[in-house]
Amino acid sequence: MSRLVVVSNRVADPRKTAAGGLAVALGEVLNNSGGLWFGWSGKLVDRPAGSPQPVRMHHAGQVTLATMDLTRVDYDAFYVGYSNGVLWPVFHYRLDLADFDAGYIEGYRRVNQLFARQLLPLLRPDDILWVQDYHLIPLAAELRALGCQQRIGYFLHIPLPPPLILAAIPGHDWLVKGLCAYDLVGFQSGADLEHFTDTIRSEAHAQDLGEGRWRVFNRTLQAGAFPIGIDVQEFNALTQGIEAVDMYERMRREYSRRKLLVGVDRLDYSKGLPQRMRAFRELLAKYPDTRNSATLIQIASPSREDVSAYTDILHELESLCGSINGNYGELEWMPVRYMHRTVARSRLPGLYRASRVALVTPLRDGMNLVAKEFIASQDPEDPGVLVLSRFAGAAEQLKEALLVNPYDTEATAAAIHVALQMPVEERRERHVAMLATIRRTDVHWWCDSFLHLLGQTEAHESGTPWL
Ligand code: ADP
Numbered sequence: 001m002s003r004l005v006v007v008s009n010r011v012a013d014p015r016k017t018a019a020g021g022l023a024v025a026l027g028e029v030l031n032n033s034g035g036l037w038f039g040w041s042g043k044l045v046d047r048p049a050g051s052p053q054p055v056r057m058h059h060a061g062q063v064t065l066a067t068m069d070l071t072r073v074d075y076d077a078f079y080v081g082y083s084n085g086v087l088w089p090v091f092h093y094r095l096d097l098a099d100f101d102a103g104y105i106e107g108y109r110r111v112n113q114l115f116a117r118q119l120l121p122l123l124r125p126d127d128i129l130w131v132q133d134y135h136l137i138p139l140a141a142e143l144r145a146l147g148c149q150q151r152i153g154y155f156l157h158i159p160l161p162p163p164l165i166l167a168a169i170p171g172h173d174w175l176v177k178g179l180c181a182y183d184l185v186g187f188q189s190g191a192d193l194e195h196f197t198d199t200i201r202s203e204a205h206a207q208d209l210g211e212g213r214w215r216v217f218n219r220t221l222q223a224g225a226f227p228i229g230i231d232v233q234e235f236n237a238l239t240q241g242i243e244a245v246d247m248y249e250r251m252r253r254e255y256s257r258r259k260l261l262v263g264v265d266r267l268d269y270s271k272g273l274p275q276r277m278r279a280f281r282e283l284l285a286k287y288p289d290t291r292n293s294a295t296l297i298q299i300a301s302p303s304r305e306d307v308s309a310y311t312d313i314l315h316e317l318e319s320l321c322g323s324i325n326g327n328y329g330e331l332e333w334m335p336v337r338y339m340h341r342t343v344a345r346s347r348l349p350g351l352y353r354a355s356r357v358a359l360v361t362p363l364r365d366g367m368n369l370v371a372k373e374f375i376a377s378q379d380p381e382d383p384g385v386l387v388l389s390r391f392a393g394a395a396e397q398l399k400e401a402l403l404v405n406p407y408d409t410e411a412t413a414a415a416i417h418v419a420l421q422m423p424v425e426e427r428r429e430r431h432v433a434m435l436a437t438i439r440r441t442d443v444h445w446w447c448d449s450f451l452h453l454l455g456q457t458e459a460h461e462s463g464t465p466w467l
């Protein structure tokens, strides 16, 4: 059987807590299947730009982690500058936050070349390569240029915007061509896939061969939608675990007279946290029955603090939480408990299960695994309600959630009020339907269906020279 080689910028020991959908999902997959996981170590060294750092190997259960450090200059241009200062905002429809002028693209390309050069000697002829996310779009092209013949798949964990938004990125055609060097490209949703096919049709004259196959740049490319899931079984086991049960019981005791709402996110402007706080404030203002009877616990883990848009959102959120507590709080009740930290994964299901309502209200999100984790950890007899943004990829699947437009403060507040009042029969009905969906399309389904299709793609054709 072929060995699976996963390549991503972020690599995490699958046995430890990670905040971020990619690391969590791949940890589950590789823990099961075994294989090699190649990427950045998370460490920086003060060496000249582009200087190759040694690859360190270590074993974590079934998985071999192969990681290398980045130089600070490469990190600044590749990770902070281009990946998170250009691609992340534009792919999340935030042209206003993108910094196009700084020439970060050189660093992006340099690090992709470095990844290709360092990975190549570790590969076996029958490996299957699976490249992840927006940091590594040109990696297949770089590997092909070095003679790599293995099948290479690519999955984009974040949304892909429509052609006109993508076109705002100077030199975006190079990115599109880079995507076409893979044998299979996967997206989170049907909408993202459509944006991709619209783009290759209009910009690269791609010819539709049917069944997700396209003729483009003189080769055949397969494209599909593969909504990522969670490991429902593993999450159930975690929910029954001692730490989650302890968390659940403590929360139930502490909030026996009040209903708990929960938000768990990386602190990212795409997650709509200020909008969520404004909707919560509106709830307290407009529905006095919620005062002194509802508490919102918002956990926001620190993320990408070297990018200025992230520090801006941190200050905005702190000030909103402070003013809500200042205006509505009482001696024995604070409406918002905000924590800027990561919660241990083993305790998270207990927090979800003790909450009557989850607020998953991103302005834009590839999928959002928190929504699925919340559903998986509920008590089926007395489940909580998911308030979900229609702009999360998960909304394509979880139709039984209370879908909201997070830009509409009043309507979101009204939906939260409905969620808090919802009778148990209706909660059960919605929960059972969503649980069936997340079970059917769990993380193993995601991985198996992607790799199955990748295995069936035609053996590599070189096509147009890529670089
Ligand atoms: P993203 O990938 O954009 O961070 P997702 O919702 O898809 O968003 O995935 C986030 C993952 O990270 C989930 O598995 C979630 O449980 C975890 N996570 C996010 N924030 C925290 C936090 N504050 N504490 C612990 N885990 C977190």
Ligand code: G6P
Residues within 6 Å of the ligand: 010, 019, 020, 021, 022, 023, 133, 134, 157, 158, 303, 304
């Ligand atoms: C999202 C991205 C991942 C990324 C994660 C955490 O899930 O899709 O690629 O790893 O956020 O962000 P970070 O910048 O810390 O890796």
